[in-house]
Amino acid sequence: MIEVKDLTKRYGSKTVLSHVSFTVEEGTILGFLGPNGAGKSTTMNIITGYLSASGGEVTVDGQNILDYPNEVKKKIGYLPELPPLYLDMTVKEYLNFMYELKKVSLPREKHIKEICALVKIEDVYSRLIGNLSKGYRQRVGIAQALLGNPPVLILDEPTVGLDPKQIIEIRNLIKKLGDNHTVILSSHILSEVQAVCERILVINQGRIVADGSPDTLSHQMTGNHKLLVRLEGRETELKQGLKTLHKVKEVQPLGEKEPGVFEFTVEGEPGADLRRDLFALASRKGWPILSLRTNDLTLEEVFLRLTDGQAAAAQKEGESA
Amino acid sequence: MRAIFKRELRSYFSSPIGYVCVAVLLALFGFYYAMVMNSRSSSYITSVYGTMFIWCMMIVPILTMRSMSEDRRNKTDQALLTAPVGVTGIVMGKFLACVSVFGIALLGSLLPALVISFVSSLNWVTVLGTVFGALLYGGAMISIGVFISSLTQSQIISAIGTFAASMFLLIVDQLSGSVSNAVIAKLIGWISFNSRYTPFTTGVFNVSSIVFFLSVAAVFLFFTARRLESRRWN
Numbered sequence: 001m002i003e004v005k006d007l008t009k010r011y012g013s014k015t016v017l018s019h020v021s022f023t024v025e026e027g028t029i030l031g032f033l034g035p036n037g038a039g040k041s042t043t044m045n046i047i048t049g050y051l052s053a054s055g056g057e058v059t060v061d062g063q064n065i066l067d068y069p070n071e072v073k074k075k076i077g078y079l080p081e082l083p084p085l086y087l088d089m090t091v092k093e094y095l096n097f098m099y100e101l102k103k104v105s106l107p108r109e110k111h112i113k114e115i116c117a118l119v120k121i122e123d124v125y126s127r128l129i130g131n132l133s134k135g136y137r138q139r140v141g142i143a144q145a146l147l148g149n150p151p152v153l154i155l156d157e158p159t160v161g162l163d164p165k166q167i168i169e170i171r172n173l174i175k176k177l178g179d180n181h182t183v184i185l186s187s188h189i190l191s192e193v194q195a196v197c198e199r200i201l202v203i204n205q206g207r208i209v210a211d212g213s214p215d216t217l218s219h220q221m222t223g224n225h226k227l228l229v230r231l232e233g234r235e236t237e238l239k240q241g242l243k244t245l246h247k248v249k250e251v252q253p254l255g256e257k258e259p260g261v262f263e264f265t266v267e268g269e270p271g272a273d274l275r276r277d278l279f280a281l282a283s284r285k286g287w288p289i290l291s292l293r294t295n296d297l298t299l300e301e302v303f304l305r306l307t308d309g310q311a312a313a314a315q316k317e318g319e320s321a
Numbered sequence: 322m323r324a325i326f327k328r329e330l331r332s333y334f335s336s337p338i339g340y341v342c343v344a345v346l347l348a349l350f351g352f353y354y355a356m357v358m359n360s361r362s363s364s365y366i367t368s369v370y371g372t373m374f375i376w377c378m379m380i381v382p383i384l385t386m387r388s389m390s391e392d393r394r395n396k397t398d399q400a401l402l403t404a405p406v407g408v409t410g411i412v413m414g415k416f417l418a419c420v421s422v423f424g425i426a427l428l429g430s431l432l433p434a435l436v437i438s439f440v441s442s443l444n445w446v447t448v449l450g451t452v453f454g455a456l457l458y459g460g461a462m463i464s465i466g467v468f469i470s471s472l473t474q475s476q477i478i479s480a481i482g483t484f485a486a487s488m489f490l491l492i493v494d495q496l497s498g499s500v501s502n503a504v505i506a507k508l509i510g511w512i513s514f515n516s517r518y519t520p521f522t523t524g525v526f527n528v529s530s531i532v533f534f535l536s537v538a539a540v541f542l543f544f545t546a547r548r549l550e551s552r553r554w555n
Contacts, residue, residue, distance in 0.1 A: 049403055070405035084398070088332055088335055144400065
């Protein structure tokens, strides 16, 4: 549906995006994750045609935005970081204006009514946008993106500035929209991306540093398979026993957690799954397993590791250059 | 383009700007008219209209100052530029809305002439010619104002810039007299809006002047469109 190839954007000598490539399949909810200033908004602005790239190209449904600007723009509903609202208009006037601006051909009143019901702004329909709260403004912004029912929705930090209840509402709305739209949303809040997106692109300093589903992403980053296990027994015996496991790389005691119960991290060789062997060993030796869990990183740790690693690498690059 | 035109026109009259502009123009014009009528006779009405464009220039910067600057400042340009409308459509919509407000003010200025026509014979050709000329002059000036407004996010700078430009064009005639270099003098004479406008005040329908003003408007609207386009690149 959306294909981004080798996208580069420079402002003077500052490179804000460098060789970003990815494709988004139809009906996916893709999350753009990255610290502030990573290039999320820039990428979105380029996809929607607000900015031009210094290099690379974007195609939506096989059409390049430079060759078919109006066709492509009609397919995209865009909510920028700051909703583009005219504060001197009422919600009704504004949505009607956007309806005309986007040259929507759906039955006007019915379509606008439906969208208002979807984002729950019916009760402020005839109020001035300038008098609305941030949450309502954000929703009016989402409403204008939905006008014309475009197949692609690009939402730049859609839940910023909302209260927790509204955040949950908007997330549910986005999930619902994801059933029949291709959605790209950006956020620097991990739990949000984790809750809503099927696929995550982590972007940092203008580069894509990771790409995958929330689960594979945290799995990948851990590298080796790591288990956190609590066993009852004598510490030295337990440690010796664990070390005899097939394909085990390292056993690290974490101390006594309960009386007579010791915790260990057991790291296996890449690709090895130690859980079954561990169970067999414990039952043979008569050590009760009191807890066992994989010690994969949370998305938060993944994110920090990715972005920190990148920053460090970039710094090194800078120093050597 | 129609959507933008309608929105802009409505926003002039949903805020005080539109009313203030029209009112100020009519008040200045009415005051001048009353002064002239007081000290002279109704036959001077055509010369009253002849100097009208000076008043017109007062409101052009106010009309155009927000046209492009405000959108950029409030980021509403993101809605316009990501909508399936070309930059020319955006610029034309805004330009035509300004010209319409200006036109409404000019229509109002016909009132004194209407009153005079009841009590004495009036040369309607001259009056209407003058108003037509003022509309062209104003249109060209508005296109310059819209362009200046696209250069800055600040409405104040935009207004002052347009005001300076219109002042320059008003006094450029005097400059040409004081310049000794023939080429420069000719050049200055060529860009003089004033000399193009004068024929209309005598009721002459001057085609070359019409072409001149329309060309100026076209050139600056083109510049504005390019300016919007170029912002995407840097």
